[in-house]
Amino acid sequence: MKLLHIDASPRTVRSVTRKLSAVFVSALRLSHTDLQVTHRDVGHNPPPFISDAWIGAAFAQGDFEDPSMKGALHHSDELASELLTCDALLIASPMHNFHVSASLKAWIDQVVRTDMTFKITEEGPVPLVRGKKALVVTSRGGFVAGTAYDFQEPYLRTILGFIGITDVTFIHAEGVNSSDQDRDDAITTASVKLVALAETW
Numbered sequence: 001m002k003l004l005h006i007d008a009s010p011r012t013v014r015s016v017t018r019k020l021s022a023v024f025v026s027a028l029r030l031s032h033t034d035l036q037v038t039h040r041d042v043g044h045n046p047p048p049f050i051s052d053a054w055i056g057a058a059f060a061q062g063d064f065e066d067p068s069m070k071g072a073l074h075h076s077d078e079l080a081s082e083l084l085t086c087d088a089l090l091i092a093s094p095m096h097n098f099h100v101s102a103s104l105k106a107w108i109d110q111v112v113r114t115d116m117t118f119k120i121t122e123e124g125p126v127p128l129v130r131g132k133k134a135l136v137v138t139s140r141g142g143f144v145a146g147t148a149y150d151f152q153e154p155y156l157r158t159i160l161g162f163i164g165i166t167d168v169t170f171i172h173a174e175g176v177n178s179s180d181q182d183r184d185d186a187i188t189t190a191s192v193k194l195v196a197l198a199e200t201w
């Protein structure tokens with residue numbers, strides 16, 4: 001199994017999502033001895049925001065007026081290729097202001113690209129990413145799952161589905177900012193779920 005592992009927290013040792021994604025990868029190594037992991041740390045090395053040149057090049061459909069346009073897609077080519085060649089996707093996503101972190105949104109903007117991960121047809125948009133499953137591990141300071149404040153899970157389900165990834169599991173660690181005890185409890189509860197999932201994933 002080829003796993004693309006995205007960490008999107010700007011934090012390091014205090015990051016809950018980094019801890020949880022590491023727990024899952026360790027557990028997955030036990031059930032998939034052939035596991036190959038590509039680790040993309042967008043939390044510490046965010047992809048650039050898309051630019052005027054990026055948009056022009058992405059919609060030029062390979063018909064570049066000048067060669068420098070191709071350069072604008074350099075990061076997108078690399079990141080989209082990692083996504084297209086993996087079997088499974090693990091996203092560790094901290095909730096920031098009720099949504100995904102800006103660095104994860106920058107990654108999404110680089111990989112959701114016409115004629116690369118979706119295409120527009122007369123019948124409407126068609127996804128181009130096929131046969132992959134995804135696990136999204138989130139952490140939230142409060143308890144927002146299933147409420148109107150959760151723009152993170154609905155957004156990720158929609159954008160992953162738009163490019164063709166519809167087999168998506170979410171595991172949330174919630175209430176992590178109430179106290180150290182609550183944080184530890186949330187990490188333990190989520191870790192138990194992750195280890196169980198890794199056995200059958």
Ligand SMILES: Cc1cc2nc3c(=O)[nH]c(=O)nc-3n(C[C@H](O)[C@H](O)[C@H](O)COP(=O)(O)O)c2cc1C
Nearest residue numbers: 009011015016017094095096097098139140141142
């Ligand atoms: C800038 C920022 C914004 C946050 N916004 C929210 C929020 O909207 N709702 C929430 O429940 N927690 C919020 N939190 C708390 C984080 O979701 C929580 O600390 C989580 O553990 C972050 O993941 P990480 O530990 O992997 O960085 C925020 C934290 C930061 C630093």
